[in-house]
Structures are given as structure tokens and as C-alpha cells.
Amino acid sequence: MTSAPQLLTDPFLQLPTDTSVRVVWFTEFQGAKHIVNYGESLANVVWASTTKLSRTREDQRSRVGNQTLDGQSYQQPIQRDIWRHEAEVTGLTPNVRVEYRITSVREDGESINSSVFTLAPKPKSGSPLKILLTSDHQIKPMVAANLQKVVETIGKVDAVWFAGDLVNIPDRASEWFDDRQGGAFFPALQGRAKYIIDQNSVKIPYTGGQIIQHAPMFTCIGNHEVMGRFGGNKSLDDEFNDTIPRAVAQKLFSGKSLKDNSFNTDTYEEIFTLPESKAGGKKYYATTFGDVRLVVLYATNMWRNPRLDAQMKGRYREAEKDLNNPENWGYGQHIYEPITQGSQQYNWLEQELNSPEFKQAKYKVVMFHHPAHTLGDNIVPAYTNPIQIIERDDVGKIKAVRYEYPKDADYLIRDVMPLLEAADVQFVFYGHSHLWNRFVSPSGMHFLETSNVGNSYGAAWGDKKREVPIGYAEDYVVLGDPNGLEPVVPTIAPLLGEDNQPLPYIASNDITVFSIFDTGTGIISSYRFDTRKPESEVVKFDEFKLK
Numbered sequence: 001m002t003s004a005p006q007l008l009t010d011p012f013l014q015l016p017t018d019t020s021v022r023v024v025w026f027t028e029f030q031g032a033k034h035i036v037n038y039g040e041s042l043a044n045v046v047w048a049s050t051t052k053l054s055r056t057r058e059d060q061r062s063r064v065g066n067q068t069l070d071g072q073s074y075q076q077p078i079q080r081d082i083w084r085h086e087a088e089v090t091g092l093t094p095n096v097r098v099e100y101r102i103t104s105v106r107e108d109g110e111s112i113n114s115s116v117f118t119l120a121p122k123p124k125s126g127s128p129l130k131i132l133l134t135s136d137h138q139i140k141p142m143v144a145a146n147l148q149k150v151v152e153t154i155g156k157v158d159a160v161w162f163a164g165d166l167v168n169i170p171d172r173a174s175e176w177f178d179d180r181q182g183g184a185f186f187p188a189l190q191g192r193a194k195y196i197i198d199q200n201s202v203k204i205p206y207t208g209g210q211i212i213q214h215a216p217m218f219t220c221i222g223n224h225e226v227m228g229r230f231g232g233n234k235s236l237d238d239e240f241n242d243t244i245p246r247a248v249a250q251k252l253f254s255g256k257s258l259k260d261n262s263f264n265t266d267t268y269e270e271i272f273t274l275p276e277s278k279a280g281g282k283k284y285y286a287t288t289f290g291d292v293r294l295v296v297l298y299a300t301n302m303w304r305n306p307r308l309d310a311q312m313k314g315r316y317r318e319a320e321k322d323l324n325n326p327e328n329w330g331y332g333q334h335i336y337e338p339i340t341q342g343s344q345q346y347n348w349l350e351q352e353l354n355s356p357e358f359k360q361a362k363y364k365v366v367m368f369h370h371p372a373h374t375l376g377d378n379i380v381p382a383y384t385n386p387i388q389i390i391e392r393d394d395v396g397k398i399k400a401v402r403y404e405y406p407k408d409a410d411y412l413i414r415d416v417m418p419l420l421e422a423a424d425v426q427f428v429f430y431g432h433s434h435l436w437n438r439f440v441s442p443s444g445m446h447f448l449e450t451s452n453v454g455n456s457y458g459a460a461w462g463d464k465k466r467e468v469p470i471g472y473a474e475d476y477v478v479l480g481d482p483n484g485l486e487p488v489v490p491t492i493a494p495l496l497g498e499d500n501q502p503l504p505y506i507a508s509n510d511i512t513v514f515s516i517f518d519t520g521t522g523i524i525s526s527y528r529f530d531t532r533k534p535e536s537e538v539v540k541f542d543e544f545k546l547k
Contacts, residue, residue, distance in 0.1 A: 005112040008177050009186040011102045012212040014273040016122045020090040022273050027083050029106050034085040038100035048087035055267050056080050056173035059236045063181055064174035077236055080173040092121040117213040123290040128520025133450050135163035135431030139175055140454020142512040142531055144188045144195035144206035149529045150514050151209035153538045159215050163431035164222020164369030169236045170267045171227050197531050204534045222369035223300045225268040230260040243302050245334045252327050279348040286352050291519050293361035295352055298337040299368035304330055306467040316469045318401040332386030332403035341415040353423035365427045372412045373447045373485045375459040375505050376433020377466050380476050381405030383412045404474050413483050426546040435459050435507040439485040444547055450515040456507040490542035522546045
């Protein structure tokens, strides 16, 4: 007998306007009909349009279905058929929530309904809102616990701002939908996760939180939303790690697909319906939500390993075995989208910061992925295009290929931050380093990284130094914020270091952190939960107010 149809996700909300909002969900069947019922007694009906995701696959490293070890079910990347359904619910009134439910009908006439949730269009200005600030989920161990505690502590939030790195490998379907370890992206944000944290042989289950069924989510591109060169029999991890600059791809693969031979964000862009700019589409955009003007930038680069291993395609050098094969080079931590002064994105940002919508907003916020100030490892080297240095012997044979990153050419610090300061931006939000820390510029602009959600890789503080090359032309900063700001010690309940002094950060694989922006008060509050103590309270440990 054919099994009953299933939804791959609950519905979630996207792209609210003054009178409408989009409802999106996924199935593994194309279906005969997909609808949203909404309003009083769910009497109103709107049909959804359906599209198929073009690049979602599973591979030898997926954890899906019966595959618990590498290569059990998949020996190479295999297409996984997933359909996306989207309906626009119109005729809505700001600040009035209405109930809704989705129904998907399979080709054989069998149907499946979701539970009943609530939706609303954009809120009016003056509406007090609670916005969840999060990033860097990447199916990490503490994400489900984090999101469960958001709902238990705050209740329903009004929106989610997600500063990039939603999953690890964006073309691996199970990381979005049904990774068998229980912590995939959508289940965790919809209260459908089944993630177990083992504490001293006691298994504690976490479900995540029912969040995006009721609240629209605004996302930006992090390095984990970008896939590399497409195809072949490589694993999806290999494909993800194989990005090269577009200009290099044009030279090496002339006449072939530029996107397939460099990098792409196709799956990310196919999954989400976001505001769009004429210049950048979904990649960078701006939107007004209540009293906030949110500006979202595409500021991320290829992450490469900092070690100087001779066999490593790394941050600072190419592998020795590939010195004569430039098609195998990694080209360092190359930047995916130009943001330097004079670039298309920079010019768009300049126009946006001068727009009436931006200037009239009570709160002016900018979100992107790569940190401008952090104690994390990932801020070094500078956010600039790598300078390639090729060393040759007396007969012209390549001895080494190295990369330098001039600190005074950091595009975010040199070009973007002066624009934001001049435009009176109050708050800059980013992720990438998997820790919590914040900073304030001399003019009073606040910077927050609240990315210790699922795990951490530590902070460059005290005795823990960043791994940097010695003997290179640039001086790569091993401790603190390389861009010159001092971290702010949490104002309410900081953690204490081994010397019993307050720490200006949280970088933990046991303590998970989330932050909430209350637009009614202008206060951004940060909370922590210790997963080693499942019965413990969530602790508010920091807050600051936007001017």
C-alpha cells in the first residue's frame, strides 16, 4: 500500500507587505493541488504555485534515511526531488493576526494538512516588536535547545533576523529538512526537531521552537550558503570547498558555464522569498519592518584553513602537489561579492543610506555575515581580496604560491563602516565566529555577534591565540579585535574566567546564547542557557539600548 503523504516542512512566512504575506512549504511530491486556508473559520482559500528545487542532492556523507555511516546508501551525489509551494495571502490588516492552515493533495488524491498557525502582514510603525537575532546554526549540537528556550522564555517573536550560515552544505537536502540526527534547519525553527544532548549518560531531547510558522524570517548569505564548482563524482563537501573566483573561472573555463565552474547560491535563493534590490536581487536588500529599516549586505568570503601544511589548499598558501595545476588552486579567502568603494553593492548601499525610508526610520540596522569586530578567529586575515605571490626558482619553476591580505585594505573597515557611521546607523549585526561578543564604536554605533548558538570554536583572548603565519609581510593579529575596539563586558551577569574576572565574551560548547531586539524599548537583550544543567533557568546576561 502507498504510505500516507507527508509534509517535508510546516509552512513558514516570508516577504510580508502592508497587506499580504507569503506562505511557503516543501514536500517530496509534486502534487495535484496545494492551498492555504485562512481567516475566520479558515473560510478563505488561496492556491499555491509549485516549483522544484534544482540542485538539492544527497551524498555519501548525508545522514538521512537508513544512512548512518558514510557511503551506506549513497556513493556519490544523487539528485533528491523536492518541491516548494508558495501562496500569497492578501487583504490583511497590519497588526491583526489571522489563523491559517496548509493542505497538500498528492497526485493520487490523498491529502495532508498542517496544524493551524497564525500570520500577519508587516506591522505598523510604532508597534512594539520582539525580533530574534541568530546565526550559524549549521545543524550544530545546541541549536534545538537554543530555539526551544527562545520560545519558552520569550513566547512568540515577531520576526527572525538570521545573519548567515543556515546549514553546512547548502545543496545537501537533509541538512535543511530531515537530517537523521534530528537537528536540521527547518525542524529546529519549527519545533519539530528531535535532537538528543547526552549529559553524563542522561539523554535530554530538544524539539527546537515553533517560530517561523508565525514570524517572517529575513536572512543574509554567509559562506555556508555558497556552493563551489558543480558536478562530477565528488562529495558535496568537496564541491562546497571547491569555489574559485569568477575572474579565474572565466580564464580557465572559457565557453563553459561560469556559475558551474566558480560558485553559486542557487539552493539558498530557491528556498527563500526575500525582499529584493534592483542591483543585488535577494543577495542584498533593504526592508522596513515596524520602526526598523533593515539593510542586508552580501559580505562573506571563502573560508580556508589557516594552517601552513604543505598539502593544504589553505588560507595563506596552495598545496605543493597542485603548484603546477592552477585549476586546482583555492585562490585563498576570495570574496564572493565586491563591496569595495565604487562596486555595485557599495553604490547601492550608498543610495539606500540616503533614501527617505532609511532616513526616516527610528532604528537603522545593518546585517551581514562577516564580522567587522570580533574576538573570533575568522576575522583574521583582513576582509580584502588576497594578493597572490608566486615564488619561482632560477629556471622559472613554481616553488610556492602564497597569499597576503593587507590589513589597511579591509573593505568593511576602510569602505563600509565610514558610510554606516555617517548615516547614523545604530546597530550592526553579524555572525561567522560562533561566539557572543559585542563592541561600541567611539561614535556610539553598536556591533553584536551572537553566534554561539549551536557550538563554538573559542575566542582569541588570554592564552588562546589565533593561528597565523609567521614571516609573512603582513602582521596578522593573534589576540583581541584586530580592528581596534575593546569588547564590552556583559552588563548583567557575565561569565567568569579562571581568574574569577568577568569575561567579555561567551565561547562555549555547553552554553548556548540567543538575543532579542525589543523595538518598543530599543533594548537588545542576550540570554544564555547551560545545556549541562537542563533544569536550570535561562539567564539574561546582557542588555544595551540603542540611542
